[in-house]
Amino acid sequence: MAQATTIDDVIDQHLCMGCGTCAAKRPDVVHMADTIAHGRRPIIASDLSEVEAESLAISCPGQSICSVNTSHEIGAQTNSYDHAAWGPVLEVWEGYATDPELRYSGASGGVVSALTLFCIEGEDFTGAIQVRARPDAPLLNESIISRSRGDVLSATASRYAPASPCERLADIQGSNVPHVFVGKPCDVAGATMLADENEEIENAIGLSISIFCAGTPSLAGTQELLQSLGFGPEDILNEVRYRGRGWPGKMFAIYRKATGKTVRASTSYEEGWGSVLQKHTQWRCRLCADHLGDHADLSVGDPWYRPIAPGDEGQSLVVVRTERGRHILKKAIKAGAVVMTPRSISTLAASQPNLGRAKGAVFGRALTARLMGAYAPTYPGMRLSRVWWHELTLSEKVKSVFGTAKRVVLKGLLRPEGAEVLDEISNGD
Numbered sequence: 001m002a003q004a005t006t007i008d009d010v011i012d013q014h015l016c017m018g019c020g021t022c023a024a025k026r027p028d029v030v031h032m033a034d035t036i037a038h039g040r041r042p043i044i045a046s047d048l049s050e051v052e053a054e055s056l057a058i059s060c061p062g063q064s065i066c067s068v069n070t071s072h073e074i075g076a077q078t079n080s081y082d083h084a085a086w087g088p089v090l091e092v093w094e095g096y097a098t099d100p101e102l103r104y105s106g107a108s109g110g111v112v113s114a115l116t117l118f119c120i121e122g123e124d125f126t127g128a129i130q131v132r133a134r135p136d137a138p139l140l141n142e143s144i145i146s147r148s149r150g151d152v153l154s155a156t157a158s159r160y161a162p163a164s165p166c167e168r169l170a171d172i173q174g175s176n177v178p179h180v181f182v183g184k185p186c187d188v189a190g191a192t193m194l195a196d197e198n199e200e201i202e203n204a205i206g207l208s209i210s211i212f213c214a215g216t217p218s219l220a221g222t223q224e225l226l227q228s229l230g231f232g233p234e235d236i237l238n239e240v241r242y243r244g245r246g247w248p249g250k251m252f253a254i255y256r257k258a259t260g261k262t263v264r265a266s267t268s269y270e271e272g273w274g275s276v277l278q279k280h281t282q283w284r285c286r287l288c289a290d291h292l293g294d295h296a297d298l299s300v301g302d303p304w305y306r307p308i309a310p311g312d313e314g315q316s317l318v319v320v321r322t323e324r325g326r327h328i329l330k331k332a333i334k335a336g337a338v339v340m341t342p343r344s345i346s347t348l349a350a351s352q353p354n355l356g357r358a359k360g361a362v363f364g365r366a367l368t369a370r371l372m373g374a375y376a377p378t379y380p381g382m383r384l385s386r387v388w389w390h391e392l393t394l395s396e397k398v399k400s401v402f403g404t405a406k407r408v409v410l411k412g413l414l415r416p417e418g419a420e421v422l423d424e425i426s427n428g429d
């Protein structure tokens with residue numbers, strides 16, 4: 001069956017999700033650029049040899065993410081259904097940042113930001129790789145190395161648009177001082193794969209935090225969102241935010257009309273995600289079996305298991321996956337950076353049933369894609385058939401097969417991905 005063996009295969013065969021791991025591994029021959037239709041994509045030097053292209057594919061989470069082998073830390077749990085569905089889980093907590101500004105600005109309870117800032121200010125961390133809106137072109141994201149509270153604040157809340165935090169790993173390589181790495185599950189998997197083969201990167205990552213992720217919409221998604229908010233081709237975009245400033249907060253844009261009038265328009269998170277952004281999710285994300293950051297030290301998402309009361313200030317759900325994560329979280333609680341209440345592992349299924357089903361669907365989707373001659377990522381050791389069987393109803397199982405067959409045809413997945421690259425995108429165009 002079709003298997004991606006080079007980085008060009010990964011891109012051509014719709015398996016790239018734009019994390020930037022390849023650009024960090026070989027910054028001399030790869031750089032990341034934005035495309036409207038697909039997301040961020042690597043631009044690869046034309047003289048790259050076959051061997052070099054294969055080497056880039058080896059550490060690419062687009063083509064493969066393995067299950068986490070931490071049996072020494074989680075013992076018998078590795079054989080449990082919970083491990084197959086939710087990855088390694090040492091503890092589950094719910095809580096919030098005690099810094100009111102971080103909590104208010106954060107996507108849920110501001111916990112990712114509070115832990116990041118705690119590491120920079122309270123521990124010996126030098127900085128943190130994070131994602132934020134580009135100040136000069138807020139339609140786009142940029143990856144930064146945060147070094148101060150101001151930096152961390154500027155990176156609060158989820159950006160439902162393409163981002164490549166792994167590309168910044170090249171900048172911390174060899175620093176020999178710990179940094180926090182914050183990213184989506186695929187970003188953290190890429191950072192882990194690179195750290196496994198490069199000691200200088202391993203030594204520069206002192207803590208990895210993954211946000212939960214249902215999939216990244218392409219820039220076309222944000223463009224449609226902006227249009228629905230009245231943004232026109234002549235308007236200048238000042239800000240687009242998807243979450244935060246409340247829980248979950250509104251999706252909003254601030255832009256200037258040609259007349260000089262400034263407009264602030266918003267829609268609810270549910271409407272913006274459900275009716276607009278979700279349908280622009282990248283194809284690779286539909287084949288994703290790691291929505292909760294299995295490879296991270298800590299994974300953070302929303303405790304959706306209960307309805308959010310009006311005015312609720314925001315809470316984050318935290319999964320402790322490693323001893324390193326447990327150690328830092330404990331210290332942050334003791335120092336008063338976050339307030340946490342323990343929860344049971346069943347809170348994950350109650351909070352994220354959609355992510356359980358999304359992982360379950362991957363077995364049927366990947367099998368169908370391969371049988372039709374399309375490519376699909378591999379997940380060694382993840383036991384996805386078990387999750388498929390357990391999480392999906394009969395009709396969802398059937399849909400995972402026939403829905404994929406339809407998409408392979410309609411999306412043209414047997415043809416190479418064509419990408420009109422926007423290296424120098426202008427603001428809001």
Ligand SMILES: Cc1cc2nc3c(=O)[nH]c(=O)nc-3n(C[C@H](O)[C@H](O)[C@H](O)COP(=O)(O)OP(=O)(O)OC[C@H]3O[C@@H](n4cnc5c(N)ncnc54)[C@H](O)[C@@H]3O)c2cc1C
Nearest residue numbers: 106107108109110111112113131157158159213214301302
């Ligand atoms: C595309 C996407 C899909 C998501 N899907 C789900 C979901 O299905 N269920 C769920 O519970 N949560 C989901 N989240 C995560 C959720 O929105 C919150 O990020 C999470 O609850 C943490 O909140 P917080 O207040 O603790 O984080 P904050 O303190 O607000 O910090 C957020 C951190 O995430 C980083 N970040 C933001 N956007 C990106 C990005 N695109 N790529 C990499 N890093 C980024 C920021 O740099 C920041 O460090 C998703 C997030 C994204 C970006």
